[in-house]
Amino acid sequence: MEVEVLLFGAAATRENSGRVTVVVGAEPTVRDVLAALHEQHPDLRFALPSAETGRLAVNQSFARGEHPIRPGDEVALITLVGGG
Amino acid sequence: MEVEVLLFGAAATRENSGRVTVVVGAEPTVRDVLAALHEQHPDLRFALPSAETGRLAVNQSFARGEHPIRPGDEVALITLVGGG
């Protein structure tokens, strides 16, 4: 299936877009989406040097590893933040 | 000679006075006055458990060990302070 991933900050600037799409197998997990982002969008590697270092929010909450991604979920890549 | 020592805080409360007098030899030092305070004013020992733990100000500046005390100097015992 295809998963759309929201981008912010420097990641969005680098992709020149607030979202990218990745292609993953059926019943993907957070881990699968991070691996696909790393693999299919080399421009994001400055912020995602390996799939293991990435962090996703699913439906606006941090989610890890085996957390499933379902059709219609809002998925966002949370690269290094910079508030304060 | 006699040296008058100003007291503050709990030390003044305990002595019921803002000053005590100690008797010391000629040309006394800070060390001598602290030893005399400890020896001659047992009520101050709660704040001056030994002469070495005491701290004096001479003419409103902290002074240590061999610093001489001269007639007319303003001498004060600076026990545990509590600002802030």
Place this chain on the structure above:
Amino acid sequence: MAPPRSPSVVVSRVIDGPVTPKVEQDTLLGRGWKPARDASGSPAGVVGAVLRFEGIVRRGERSEAHGGEERDLLALDYQTYDPMAERELHSLAGKIADQHGLSSLVTLHSRGRVAVGEVSFVLIVESPHRAEALAAMSQFIDRLKQDVPIWKKPVWR
């Protein structure tokens, strides 16, 4: 036996633009928060330490595009992932307040453009003693920079 501890008062909000004194005052009044110094606030005598932190946009910022050299800014644009940013800010505030037994914690963070010299972040911590207030403040800021989805984009002069 120690008296039961009152729950912490927590106020958190994402503000559009800089955190001006007026915006801050209006927000806090709106949430019914008053500083401990005002007798009308929390019961007088509980709070012994009030710490306040303001983050201000500095003129010089390192530019990645210029080999990390410091260049002059006009402003920072803060991008927030809404409403997650405000929810994470609030959840962090509650956790830190609880963990350190704070009397209250207030945190305001800007979204959008904040010019050089303007305030983009305010944190107020009230607690019985100073040590918890300082620890809570350091920890809050560290975790804010890890977990709250807010990004800043430099606007170069």
Place this chain on the structure above:
Amino acid sequence: MAPPRSPSVVVSRVIDGPVTPKVEQDTLLGRGWKPARDASGSPAGVVGAVLRFEGIVRRGERSEAHGGEERDLLALDYQTYDPMAERELHSLAGKIADQHGLSSLVTLHSRGRVAVGEVSFVLIVESPHRAEALAAMSQFIDRLKQDVPIWKKPVWR
């Protein structure tokens, strides 16, 4: 090459009675000090972090005369050794400001009676970055409690 660092602005004073907002404002205005947030203060964009600490008299204080039990206070009486207290306060302020490269440091401390819920101590630290501000604040308070000849006497309820 780093630009030469401006000297720190230091304001320190012993205040008779509580440090009310009015007394604080009058003192700071009198010394020509303005917060970094006001563009008219230090050159905009140098200060990135402003920390403020307020010490407030708490209701409960341990009583030595009652086996260290906490008892209710009416007020604290702050006794200062004058003028040494103010001089030590100022000298400490200068040392800490210099050591941490602060933009400014303001410190006000009460002398005499301060009632429960009133402010007896204010410390404001302004610096380019947050880390120095936090370190300077902790260190200032620790050394104040060691070296500035101010004593407090409880006034029991």
